[in-house]
Amino acid sequence: MLPCYCAVIHAVTLWISVIMGAEFNQLSKDLEGQLYEDLLFDYNKIPRPVKNSSDILTVDVGASLIRIIDVDEKNQVLTTNLWLEMKWFDSKLVWDPIKYGGLLTLHIPSDLIWTPDLVLYNNAAGDPDITILTDALVTHDGHVFWQPPAIYKSFCPIDVTWFPYDSQKCEMKFGTWTYTGRYVDLKQLPKEDVITVEVEGNDVEYMQRGMDLSFFYRSAEWDLLALSSQRHSVLYASCCGPEKYVDITYYFGLRRKTLFFTCNLIIPCFLISILTTFVFYLSDHKITFSISILVTLTVFFLVLIDLMPPTSLVIPMFGRYLITTMILVALSTVVSVVTVNLRFRSGSAHKMSPWIQVVFLNFLPRILLMPRADRAIQQNPSSPLVDPTSLIELVYGGGCKLYHVTLLCGRCNAPI
Template identity: 50%
Template sequence: MSLLLDATEFYTIPPHSKRSPTSCIRGRQQRTSWGGDLLGRWVGKRQGRRYFGARLPYVGNAPSCAAIGWTWPKMGSMLFAAVFIALHFATGGLANPDAKRLYDDLLSNYNRLIRPVGNNSDRLTVKMGLRLSQLIDVNLKNQIMTTNVWVEQEWNDYKLKWNPDDYGGVDTLHVPSEHIWLPDIVADGNYEVTIMTKAILHHTGKVVWKPPAIYKSFCEIDVEYFPFDEQTCFMKFGSWTYDGYMVDLRHLKQTPDSDNIEVGIDLQDYYISVEWDIMRVPAVRNEKFYSCCEEPYLDIVFNLTLRRKTLFYTVNLIIPCVGISFLSVLVFYLPSDSGEKISLCISILLSLTVFFLLLAEIIPPTSLTVPLLGKYLLFTMMLITGYT
């Protein structure tokens, strides 16, 4: 019997290549003729299609179909799929075996809950920095600044060292940050890590972790010169449980002889805000002692000095207010017994009142100071009232 591969047709083919054609009975099948010897290959033609088959021992003229046939296009597609799947599974298990062996050797007995120092009295130096990505919002009423930052942290873990020559030249390894020890650096405010990114391990033991975070910090808003004002916001970071003798917190750009960093925040990837300009971004490292403890506690404070862009407020607030105020000059040119004089004064008062309410909606409800623009509106309203 010959084996003929086809997705839809099955045939029983006797080995008598010189004899008359035989039939394959499957429902209403038509006769098919074949040629070739017992051990050779054959090509059958039926209704203009080409088939490929191989000879099998003949078992008789069974009425059922015992041969399977495939057309050449279908045969090529299936062969391609089979080769692709075989190569995928053959290479998948062998992909980067040196990195897999290194990962198993480093983290098989690793305890991520223990501070990575040789002796308990050793101090672990953790360097951190901020990379500002976006200034999301500065809420004047609630005095809160919301930013999108990358918190860059670096430290050395002596348990994560290796010789690259022993692992096929692998000198760096990316591992999930949940599998290694992480410093408990927290912010004095609402600080939320959006994605637990992978940490980068270097063969020297250096660990680099840069998770993105949404940070909400406090701003002491001063609106005296609104809208020509500058605001200073603070972002404070420090260890939650470790004192200064256990974790030495330092800035990435800090020099040994100074705790002040002139440019403390990286602005290379900063998206320019449409409302604020960043003027200065210094940072300072503080070491504080508390009455409860003998150990120092370290923190790093990042300062952002923001200056408001005044074009929007100048066009939509200041110029209309000044223009309406100049209308009060027309009051002197109207007769005292004219009714239009009172109507003009009342219209000016109502317009200034609207702008004053608009200003009150923008600035925070503080009693410490009154903005100069508010003082101007109050003075103009009192002056118009006196004219009336």
């Protein structure tokens, strides 16, 4: 009898717990909905959420770098994926947790409350403001936390002097578009990492690590060397009146990973350039070989042009190397043409010029300590006169191949 009695008590207790839990959940939902309606009823999201219009609203701004998506050298654009973080106090979003079942936080769509109009000043493409309107987390004491993700494209001047062994410095400048520093002031997060430094005679709030890198995915092409941030108060007198605007600028230090370009661009180009020296060791096909090398270098140069921005400020060192090599290959092609032309000349059709006789048969042999052609004639003056073209074979025979010899009679100068 006693076990049955205990089972009944246990069942009744369980049933009461389920009923009470359901009622409590329903009550919590009702309280959350009631709080939502109470906060947003007659809420105006246009003016700043301050008690007095003369008060300055402080917005704490931070960011987490998720990924460096792309560095477009040709268009000079840096594409990044960020998680922005903003905190401010909204005096209209304060409630007593006791009246609402102990609710301490509430998620509210960000398009229903006031949010700072934070934009990217040096935007290159797309929307400069925040387009993904995630929910904001509001606490019972009126503090609002908003962390919208965004993909930004910012201008980044590219210095290609040492491409592909180059380093770049880019920046992203965030600030409010309509509110001056007298209405909305921007501060950096986290506050404990902010130090004050002097830059050009002005005190600037500086952070050595400007963004949170806890969720950062490393890029396959770029190494992140440094990421700092500074807070500035700038006067845009030419367009925006006498008041200063506050911005937070993030500075990126990037270095290119060189393995891809070294293996696919530098080494092949260098090896092809070495082949240029072998042009003069070929007996035949000199011109064909030189032109083939010149065409190959031209293809590499076109690849380099496609990667580089169309600027006239600087020429990459690698581009200078390619241009110099192409000039040398072109000159070697010209020399090869002259060499082949001299190689297949006949003595009867092309007589040796007097200056060539002086330089190559008289002057150079003296310097090189070689026997001279005029001495060969003096040693046997009664022999038939030999054309200078033939003297090359007669004097330096063995090293040259004779293709045409013309012997002249010593008395009448007629061919024998």
